[in-house]
Amino acid sequence: MTEYNEKQLDILMAAESLFASEGFDGTSIRSIAKVAKVNIAMISYYFGSKEKMLEALILHRTSDMKMQLDNIFKEDLTPLQKVERLIDLYISRINKNKCMYQILHFELSTKKRLMDMKSYAEVKQQNMAAFRKIIREGQETGLFKTNINIELIPPTIMGTLVHFQMNRPFFEAELGIKTDEAYENYIKKELTSHIKQTIKALLVHEN
Amino acid sequence: MTEYNEKQLDILMAAESLFASEGFDGTSIRSIAKVAKVNIAMISYYFGSKEKMLEALILHRTSDMKMQLDNIFKEDLTPLQKVERLIDLYISRINKNKCMYQILHFELSTKKRLMDMKSYAEVKQQNMAAFRKIIREGQETGLFKTNINIELIPPTIMGTLVHFQMNRPFFEAELGIKTDEAYENYIKKELTSHIKQTIKALLVHEN
Amino acid sequence: MTEYNEKQLDILMAAESLFASEGFDGTSIRSIAKVAKVNIAMISYYFGSKEKMLEALILHRTSDMKMQLDNIFKEDLTPLQKVERLIDLYISRINKNKCMYQILHFELSTKKRLMDMKSYAEVKQQNMAAFRKIIREGQETGLFKTNINIELIPPTIMGTLVHFQMNRPFFEAELGIKTDEAYENYIKKELTSHIKQTIKALLVHEN
Amino acid sequence: MTEYNEKQLDILMAAESLFASEGFDGTSIRSIAKVAKVNIAMISYYFGSKEKMLEALILHRTSDMKMQLDNIFKEDLTPLQKVERLIDLYISRINKNKCMYQILHFELSTKKRLMDMKSYAEVKQQNMAAFRKIIREGQETGLFKTNINIELIPPTIMGTLVHFQMNRPFFEAELGIKTDEAYENYIKKELTSHIKQTIKALLVHEN
DNA sequence: TATGAATGAGAGTTCATTCAT
DNA sequence: TATGAATGAACTCTCATTCAT
Numbered sequence A, B, C, D: 001m002t003e004y005n006e007k008q009l010d011i012l013m014a015a016e017s018l019f020a021s022e023g024f025d026g027t028s029i030r031s032i033a034k035v036a037k038v039n040i041a042m043i044s045y046y047f048g049s050k051e052k053m054l055e056a057l058i059l060h061r062t063s064d065m066k067m068q069l070d071n072i073f074k075e076d077l078t079p080l081q082k083v084e085r086l087i088d089l090y091i092s093r094i095n096k097n098k099c100m101y102q103i104l105h106f107e108l109s110t111k112k113r114l115m116d117m118k119s120y121a122e123v124k125q126q127n128m129a130a131f132r133k134i135i136r137e138g139q140e141t142g143l144f145k146t147n148i149n150i151e152l153i154p155p156t157i158m159g160t161l162v163h164f165q166m167n168r169p170f171f172e173a174e175l176g177i178k179t180d181e182a183y184e185n186y187i188k189k190e191l192t193s194h195i196k197q198t199i200k201a202l203l204v205h206e207n
Numbered sequence E: 001t002a003t004g005a006a007t008g009a010g011a012g013t014t015c016a017t018t019c020a021t
Numbered sequence F: 001t002a003t004g005a006a007t008g009a010a011c012t013c014t015c016a017t018t019c020a021t
Helices: A006-022 A029-036 A041-047 A050-066 A070-074 A079-096 A098-107 A118-140 A150-166 A168-175 A180-203 B006-022 B029-036 B041-047 B050-068 B070-074 B079-096 B098-109 B118-140 B150-166 B168-175 B180-203 C006-022 C029-036 C041-047 C050-066 C070-074 C079-096 C098-109 C118-140 C150-166 C168-175 C180-203 D006-022 D029-036 D041-047 D050-066 D070-074 D079-096 D098-107 D118-140 D150-166 D168-175 D180-203
Strands: none
Touching (some): A006 A029, A006 A050, A006 A098, A050 A098, A050 A118, A079 A098, A079 A180, A098 A150, A118 A150, A118 B168, A150 A168, A150 B180, A168 A180, A168 B118, A180 B150, A180 B180, B006 B029, B006 B050, B006 B098, B041 B050, B070 B079, B079 B118, B079 B180, B118 B150, B150 B168, B168 B180, C006 C029, C006 C050, C041 C050, C050 C098, C079 C098, C079 C180, C098 C150, C098 D150, C118 C150, C150 C168, C150 D168, C150 D180, C168 D118, C168 D150, C180 D150, D041 D050, D070 D079, D070 D118, D079 D098, D079 D180, D098 D150, D118 D150, D150 D168
16 A cells, blocks of 8 residues: 555556556557656656556555445445445446556456456455345345356456447447447446346346 | 468467467567467568458458358247357357457457458447347247347347456456366356346346 | 560669669669569579679660760761760760669769679770870860860769759759759750860860 | 767767768668667667668758858959869868768669758758859959859869769779879869869850 | 569667666 | 666568579
């Protein structure tokens, strides 16, 4: 949870944006330095290396994510309401951290990054654990079906959302959406609603 | 639909594998040449440039995908059976072309590849069209619900599957899977079953 | 004085044009083959190498030049008339062989071409000899001044002409000339006249 | 008029010498780096690219040339003396900047260098203007002939000189000159004298 | 005789990083 | 602490040439 000074944050934000749009290997530290308006040597100087800066960036962002779950459990909600709240949380988080998810999504899939992904793994484990807890709760009270594979619920939610984000040009054409705003709106309304409907159909006995 | 000779295919397959695991920018033509056991100059010689080789690769693979849909419509199946067949087709296709999907997934998401993605877009449009047709058929016969967003069904299927593929290390740990074979098996059985169950829950009225 | 077949001549002419405009090192055998519409391997096959083709080209063109001098001496002309005829011959020859002179001009000045320039040197020696002969003739008959450096007359003629050719963009601007035709015309009239006037002033006593 | 540090000047001088003897395309940046005893990457680092370095070199040298003309007009000389002084200036300048003239001479004649030659063109225009001014002055005072093409005087001077420089091997043989020193001496004495005599014969009425 | 396929060498350029200050 | 200068390594691509047919 190291604290970064302003220049360091400039670098991280420039890197985040560039890594997301150009990929890690496709981004040179020169371009990062240019966007962040700092000296080229600063990156190695502050973070040690390009790779270590990526680690720092991921750590920085994922540590943000960690402490948002607990609130859901504090309120007095039905299991289904909790699931819906969790879906809302997912979507808003991914929307907010689009760039970071883009990076994670790709970098995790290449075998060469041997970096310390513990932090991110923890976030995912927490999510999984939260889901498991809520669903078991719903199953115990007889609200939720029991013949379901709990571990595959989060990938259904996340996967649908991420797929929709990453194939944006296709869906823009398919759905006749033209502006950034309209796309974000579609996600917030239609896609969110669809995902909730899907998970609900999977979990809850019909009427 | 150009035909390639053996060496050209060697190059394309080496590139496919490396691009998938290292990314386009992370892969040097030297490493491709090494894996394909050809001279470095061959890549430029055959394909013009690294970038054009990627285009050729994508074209080569996506043109493969195009002609597999029709069979489903020829058989005499219920709409639900057709949907399930379609899901099977998706999964086997993605499993078979893991590398290409990995590449497409990333390259499509970076803004810089302006290459001709028509071929791939057509495949996706065909898939979407197939789904639309089947689901409308099911709706007309009263089997399927009508309050669903058809366009978001394919991303649900694809997204779930791709997410599971790309976060493999996490799910391996979470599910205690250790071998490649076991992971593939899990996809073929549990994940396939989960996706079918999900889509069915979404489409069909509970009895 | 080897005879070349049609394809070989195509190659030589393509090479001549490209060498003149792009330089020897700036011209690839690929581009020559393209312009000449022959297979790339033909150049090495016919001429042995790129360098040897240049030699062949120079030999081919300079051997053309060799046999044009004698006529002047056959006619019954005054020494001054002979000088003027020689100047005309120079200018028409350089105009006709612009490309070759451009090439020679450059290639001769780089130290690295160790090629056999005998043929071209012979042409120059012949020219020099012709001049010497004519001027001595004029001096003996008292028509020409005797305090002149005969060896420096040819470079004065050639130099003026070549300089005008090679700084064409500058003189076009300076003289307000806009078309190829007008430039050629200027050479044929004004420049030729100027050179003759210059040489005459140098050689002949003002009456 | 940018100032260059020592290493940059090393590079420029190495490049000048190599470009002159090998041509631009015939010179690799590796060889420049070797001669200048700097790292290969320095050339791109300092000048951006090989081509830009050539531009920098030309600009550097031509800007030197610009400010040498004025002195002639300050002194109290007859028009003929001024012409002779101008010829001396030309010759010494070309002798001093042999390499640069060699480069300019060739690069200007290939169509592909679209670089900013303004600086050099200005030098030439200044020269032309100086000549025009002096000759008109001589014509007005009745010293110089009026039936002459002023624009063609500079190319006569320059052309003769350059031709003599570029065909050095031929003239060495023809004149029996064997050393660098002797050749330079020949230029300073015989050639200079010949050019002056030529221009004088062209301009001035005999005795 | 003629050629498409293939190649090693080398081109210019950019890279992440280090070093002296 | 901060940075401009500098660098070796690696990059993609093109070169003239050769070889098997």
